Amino acid sequence: MGRRQARETALQILFQIDVGKNEPNFAIKNTAEEFGAGPQELEFARQLVIGTLEHIEEIDQMISRVSKEWQLNRMANVDRNIMRLALYEMKFRQDIPSSVSINEAVELAKIFSSSDSAKFVNGILGKFVQVETEQTVLPEEAALLNTND
DSSP states (O other): OOHHHHHHHHHHHHHHHHTSOOOHHHHHHHHHHHHTOOHHHHHHHHHHHHHHHHTHHHHHHHHHHHOTTSOGGGSOHHHHHHHHHHHHHHHHOTTSOHHHHHHHHHHHHHHHSOHHHHHHHHHHHHHHHHHHHHHHSOHHHHHHHHHTO
8 A cells, every 4th residue: 555545545534524523533543444554554644634634724715715616515525625635735745746746636536536526626726736826926026927928
């Protein structure tokens, strides 16, 4: 089991917590037993789940900011949790490149949701990267960029 499988496990745990209203420790233990995750993969999945839950309010605000036409509570449960997981990685895990997080999220959507969901997840995460990039450009850099148009 590698990092992709660990992300699948993390998604299943987040889904149990979000939809099943299970306690995090119960969901982690239950999923580990059910899917037979190895110690390294389970530790990575646990880090992703705990980190996502610790920052869930901020992550949900990030999703809401870039998904103006979609309310968070109206999104498919699986899609919402895929994006939460990816945004946690993108914003709070500097050891994982954003491009990897987006690619993994799209793959999770293809596996656990649909091809339309994969496009939706890719669009929302891509918009987040665009907004983050725009916010990190200094005013003098923006002026230089605008004069080159």
